[in-house]
Amino acid sequence: MLFAAVQVTWAASGTTVPWSPDVAYAPGVQLLLAALAVLAAGACLATTRTLARRGRVTVAASLILAVPVFVMGMAGLPAYFVMLASFSGVESATGLAHTLLSAVGAALLILVAMSYRRRLRGRCPRCGHDHPGDFDGPLAHPGPSLASRRTRVTVYLLMGGLLPWAAVKTIWTLGGDAIGVTAQGWRESNAGASGVAKALASVGIDVTVLAAAAAVFLLLGLLHPWGQVFPRWTLFLSGRRVPRLLLLLPAWLCAVGLSVYGVVLLITAPLIGIGVLPKLEPSGAFTTSSGITWMVAFGGLAFGGLGFGLIAAARSYSARTRPACANAATPVPTPSAGRSSSVSPPA
Template sequence: MLFALVQVTWAASGATVPWSPHVAYAPTVQLLLAALAVLAAAACLATTRTLARPGRVTMAAALILTVPVFVMGMASLPAYFVTLASFSGVDSVTGLAHDLLSAVGAALLIVVAISYRRRLRGRCPRCGQDHSGGFDGPLAHPVPSLASKRTRVTVYLLMCGLLPWAGVKTIWTLGGEAIGVTAHGWREMNAGESELARALASVGIDVTVLAAMAAIFLLLGLLYPWGQAFPRWTLILSGRRVPRLLPLLPAWLSSVGLSVYGVFLLIYAPLSATGVVPKLKPSGAFTTSSGITWMVAFGGLAFAGLGFGLIAAARSYSARTLPICAGAATRVPAH
């Protein structure tokens, strides 16, 4: 309901809410989003009641319709994270607020849908297991564990998608030339960046590559036991259980935008190179059409690799750290 109120306020006041760097939400679209949010709220309230089959079907359809809308609405969160982390400011306060509200809405709707599905199957709505008694008692948390070998190999392979993109950026910051872009041209194109970004570039570190390294750190935490219990180098936190949502929230929130954007770039680059869509024109530091096309492809590999890697790692972490109600006699995997 808060999301709906904000959308109506923006539509009535004519506020600019960017959907992409060059496209803003139209007032009619904002009103449609508000209506969908009200529909989602009604579906959430309906889950607290005992419904006949037509009611359950209607509620499920409402959730299936609204969840993807909220998920797509938070697709730009990784871009805002990079600008904030580099102290470059926020391109649009309303855009950031829209993405954050969409992220909260998506998370809450998914939690409601999972809980209701468990109740329909006769399982505990909190832990998803079969057990007697209520679901308001203490939780039992599993011991730290390592992700399966298949998951680790999958994530490592997806992480390799970063290498071409990070490689050319590192070459430019170190003073070299790659895919038709010189170090001087790259510095001129990024002259408007923050002092921190320029200081990092002077020692060969691109701020976006640094952000990717933070994502890799998150990936490793999702795969290994030290992401479930604070390691010794965390000093006073050493040995304590890591709150489950601490790594999962940034992983899920950033993975969607990275995956969607990466797949789009991977599709667009070859289509542009073959002339199916208009060829990319050189701009900024790029002097050739082929150079900028290669960079788009490298970006697609990097973003899609990180996005899908985070999805795979977060899915494994979520399953390995799932707590169960302490009163559950046995842990029966949910269907």
């Protein structure tokens, strides 16, 4: 409902909300988004009630329609993260607000959809297990575990897609020339960068490479046990359980935008190379169209690799850390002749 109110306000006041750097949402589109948000809100309320078949189909269709729209609305979240992390400023406050509202809406709708699906299957809507009793008791969390070898190898290979992109960026930052970009041209194109970005560049660190390193750190936490229990170097947090959403929320929110963007770049670069799409004109620090094409391909490998790596790692982490209601670990008492039944204590 908050999302709907904001969209109606923007549409009525004629506020510009960018969809991309060159395209803004039309007022009619904003009103459609508001109507969809209201429909999704009604569907969320209906999931807690007992519905006839037609009602269940309507609720499911509403959620299936709303979730992809909200997910696409948050696709620019990684770009805004880099802007904020580098203190480069935000190009559009309304664009950032729209992206954040879409991200929150997508996360909540997905959680509601998961709970509703479990309820329809007769399972606990909170933990997804089939167990006796209510679902408002304590949760039993599994112990720390390492992702499977297959998952680790897959994620490491996807992380390797960062190497060409990060290597080129580092060469430019260190004062070298590569793929049609000179060190002088790179410095001139980044003359308006923030003080933090310039300070990092002075020691050979590009701020976008640093942001990618943060994503790699998140990936490693999703794969290894220290992402489930705070390690010793976290000082006063050492030994405490890591909240699942602390890793899963940034992983899923960034994975969507990165993977979609990476796929688009990976499709675009070969099509330009074989002449299906027109060549990109040199711009900024680039002096050749082939250099831009190579950078598009490197970006696709980097962003797509990070995005799909986060998806694979987050799926593994979610399954390994999924808690269960304490009732799910308690067997149902079985009476026996001549003896009183007993119930094992919760795990």
